[in-house]
Amino acid sequence: xxxxxxxxxxxxxxxxxxxxxxxxxxxxxxxxxxQAVRSVSIDVDSxxxxxxxxxxxxxxxxxxxxxxxxxxxxxxxxVEGDIDLDGRDIYDPKMDVVQLRARVxxxxxxxxxxxxxxxxxxxxxxxxxxxxxxxxxxxxxxETSLQRAGLxxxxxxxxxxxxxxxxGGQQQRLCIxxxxxxxxxxxxxxEPCSALDPIATAKVEELIDExxxxxxxxxxxxxxxxxxxxxxxTAFFHLGHLVEYGPTDxxxxxxxxxxxxxxxxxxFG
Amino acid sequence: MTDPSxxxxxxxxxxxxxxxxxxxxxxxxxxxxRYARERRFRFFGLAALVLAAGFLAFxxxxxxxxxWRGFQRAEVAVEVTYVEDELTAESGSLxxxxxxxxxxxxxxxxxxxxxxxxxxxxxxxxxxxEENPGLLGQTERVWVVASPEVDLMAKGxxxxxxPAERRVVDDEMVEDYRDLRExxxxxxxxxxxxxxxxxxxxxxxxxxxxxxxxxxxxxLVTLAISFPxxxxxxxxxxxxxxxxxxxxxxxxxxxxxxxxxxxxxGLLGLAVFLNFFGMPRSAPLVGGLTLxxxxxxxxxxxxxxxLQSVPPSIKDAALGVGASRLQVISHHVLPxxxxxxxxxxIIGVSRALGETAPLLLIGMRAFVSDxxxxxxxxxxxxxxxxFLWSDEVGRGFIEKTxxxxxxxxxxxxxxxxxxxxxxxxxxxxx
Numbered sequence: 001x002x003x004x005x006x007x008x009x010x011x012x013x014x015x016x017x018x019x020x021x022x023x024x025x026x027x028x029x030x031x032x033x034x035q036a037v038r039s040v041s042i043d044v045d046s047x048x049x050x051x052x053x054x055x056x057x058x059x060x061x062x063x064x065x066x067x068x069x070x071x072x073x074x075x076x077x078x079v080e081g082d083i084d085l086d087g088r089d090i091y092d093p094k095m096d097v098v099q100l101r102a103r104v105x106x107x108x109x110x111x112x113x114x115x116x117x118x119x120x121x122x123x124x125x126x127x128x129x130x131x132x133x134x135x136x137x138x139x140x141x142x143e144t145s146l147q148r149a150g151l152x153x154x155x156x157x158x159x160x161x162x163x164x165x166x167x168g169g170q171q172q173r174l175c176i177x178x179x180x181x182x183x184x185x186x187x188x189x190x191e192p193c194s195a196l197d198p199i200a201t202a203k204v205e206e207l208i209d210e211x212x213x214x215x216x217x218x219x220x221x222x223x224x225x226x227x228x229x230x231x232x233x234t235a236f237f238h239l240g241h242l243v244e245y246g247p248t249d250x251x252x253x254x255x256x257x258x259x260x261x262x263x264x265x266x267x268f269g
Numbered sequence: 270m271t272d273p274s275x276x277x278x279x280x281x282x283x284x285x286x287x288x289x290x291x292x293x294x295x296x297x298x299x300x301x302x303r304y305a306r307e308r309r310f311r312f313f314g315l316a317a318l319v320l321a322a323g324f325l326a327f328x329x330x331x332x333x334x335x336x337w338r339g340f341q342r343a344e345v346a347v348e349v350t351y352v353e354d355e356l357t358a359e360s361g362s363l364x365x366x367x368x369x370x371x372x373x374x375x376x377x378x379x380x381x382x383x384x385x386x387x388x389x390x391x392x393x394x395x396x397x398x399e400e401n402p403g404l405l406g407q408t409e410r411v412w413v414v415a416s417p418e419v420d421l422m423a424k425g426x427x428x429x430x431x432p433a434e435r436r437v438v439d440d441e442m443v444e445d446y447r448d449l450r451e452x453x454x455x456x457x458x459x460x461x462x463x464x465x466x467x468x469x470x471x472x473x474x475x476x477x478x479x480x481x482x483x484x485x486x487x488x489l490v491t492l493a494i495s496f497p498x499x500x501x502x503x504x505x506x507x508x509x510x511x512x513x514x515x516x517x518x519x520x521x522x523x524x525x526x527x528x529x530x531x532x533x534x535g536l537l538g539l540a541v542f543l544n545f546f547g548m549p550r551s552a553p554l555v556g557g558l559t560l561x562x563x564x565x566x567x568x569x570x571x572x573x574x575x576l577q578s579v580p581p582s583i584k585d586a587a588l589g590v591g592a593s594r595l596q597v598i599s600h601h602v603l604p605x606x607x608x609x610x611x612x613x614x615i616i617g618v619s620r621a622l623g624e625t626a627p628l629l630l631i632g633m634r635a636f637v638s639d640x641x642x643x644x645x646x647x648x649x650x651x652x653x654x655x656f657l658w659s660d661e662v663g664r665g666f667i668e669k670t671x672x673x674x675x676x677x678x679x680x681x682x683x684x685x686x687x688x689x690x691x692x693x694x695x696x697x698x699x
Contacts, residue, residue: 068589070585070588070589073584073585073588075511075512098591098592098593099591100591101588101589101590101591102590102591105589105590106585106589107589108582108585108586108589110582112580112582112583112585112586113586114583114586114587114601115583115605124587124590124592124600125590125591128590128591128592128593128596128600129591175586178586178590179589179590181590182590182591
């Protein structure tokens with residue numbers, strides 16, 4: 001492979017500001033001795049869908065998991081640098097991780113509903129955070145969350161059935177509804193469609209479109225068409241570096257970095 | 270292709286490969302050999318299974334064929350007159366009445382000997398009086414427990430054709446028994462005492478209930494100690510403890526502990542609980558604590574395996590909606606791991622239930638003729654009872670031993686059934 005520049009190319013529109021919803025500055029992640037993410041700085045805005053793309057093992061998922069401190073659960077992972085949510089450092093020891101994860105929700109690669117009823121899947125988050133005053137309150141949260149996830153009409157008659165009995169696509173939308181139920185500000189999606197068939201994928205993408213504007217959404221995907229379809233901003237990662245960050249249409253039509261161009265045209269990846 | 274003359278790398282044409290002869294004799298032979306090997310392998314597997322099933326069937330057959338008679342006892346019909354003066358002659362009160370002398374007199378009058386009834390036969394008279402005090406002064410026919418000799422003859426264990434000196438019963442007894450048979454005053458009945466009494470020196474009065482209660486009390490102590498400690502240990506090791514040398518050493522130690530012979534735990538219990546803490550000897554409390562030490566590593570290992578098999582995606586999901594670590598464990602990990610933990614626990618406890626050696630060391634082999642009422646009272650347990658009876662010289666204890674084994678097996682089987690039921694009930698499908 002040709003030698004590439006390790007400088008990050010940031011498009012003009014994306015110049016780093018400090019008033020973005022979430023800001024990452026010089027973030028590096030180490031797994032033991034191995035460095036998975038190399039000094040990445042990026043802004044995540046509300047109202048937009050930001051896509052992280054890049055070949056397997058480029059560190060995009062690892063980086064995503066820094067935004068709600070999911071890397072804390074891995075013993076050997078170590079995060080350096082600053083990540084702020086509304087200007088507050090989320091790695092501050094005084095930061096309550098439980099609250100952070102409520103504000104920054106997450107949808108995982110494989111649909112992972114709890115082995116409980118559909119209702120319980122949605123109600124669990126609001127319950128542990130005390131978001132519902134009464135049973136009717138909770139019913140309302142469950143209904144609106146499922147409606148926003150576009151799942152209400154399919155499951156309203158069988159809320160008592162196990163969430164694991166749904167189809168893969170429905171399970172993933174259930175997981176999105178579960179994330180929405182705690183009323184987060186940011187939703188992180190880690191390759192949410194990689195385990196789904198094309199029809200289910202289309203439904204989830206549609207859903208992401210509808211959620212855009214209400215929540216800041218960050219989606220990791222290795223499917224470039226998907227990034228082009230659902231996102232307004234795209235960040236291209238390679239070997240732990242952030243190579244290029246810009247508006248999605250520009251990244252795909254007129255990439256500035258050589259590596260981005262090579263990846264998008266299918267030269268490697 | 271290490272041959273230097275091989276042209277493969279240089280792009281020259283490779284030598285033609287001869288086409289495989291699928292129908293050649295050599296090939297056919299190879300296929301036949303393969304099938305023969307397969308058949309042989311399957312035959313050995315089947316043979317092993319049949320052998321194992323045969324052993325099991327033989328074991329069950331010998332136990333049941335000996336043991337079912339332990340659930341039966343011979344009874345002798347006696348006409349008893351509850352004469353108040355005689356009952357109260359010695360003690361002066363009906364509460365401590367002397368049924369023994371009364372029964373002896375009636376037996377002598379009707380059979381010419383006391384030896385047809387058991388030494389404890391008078392207990393039946395007391396029961397009758399307690400049931401119905403109005404019997405005082407009345408006469409009734411009572412079926413009382415027969416003596417061991419009559420018991421043997423009634424069950425057909427005595428070969429009457431043998432000369433008297435080689436029989437367990439003398440000629441006189443045989444005559445008495447024949448008289449009983451002719452007058453229809455002997456019968457075989459369900460041995461209710463076997464399931465309601467404790468140990469006794471006379472086989473016809475010995476029961477398994479005391480040992481069963483002792484076993485239950487011991488196991489309850491074992492469970493109460495080892496289940497919470499074992500599960501908490503496993504949760505800590507799996508969910509909280511850092512993975513380093515110290516936890517590695519702890520893990521190896523727990524695995525080793527599970528393999529330590531049980532008698533070592535008995536010595537430990539003797540030294541710690543009896544000698545150091547001065548707890549009561551022969552008590553289910555000490556037995557339970559000792560068995561808890563033995564069961565603990567088994568539960569820890571089973572619980573760790575169950576916890577490890579909880580899919581990490583569930584933990585991620587719960588963490589992702591903002592559950593704290595405790596909430597993740599108590600709401601998601603433990604419920605999913607519960608069937609595995611319960612199965613492991615019941616297997617560990619079943620093993621403890623069948624354990625004899627460590628209990629012998631802490632004094633549970635004592636002869637206990639009372640049914641224990643608490644964990645600090647002297648008691649024995651089923652396997653120790655079996656061990657004690659198998660050592661007895663009295664002929665009647667042979668069938669008692671087998672019958673007690675049947676009771677122990679029934680308890681173990683029902684515990685395993687419970688384990689399967691719990692596993693199916695709590696198991697969730699993915």
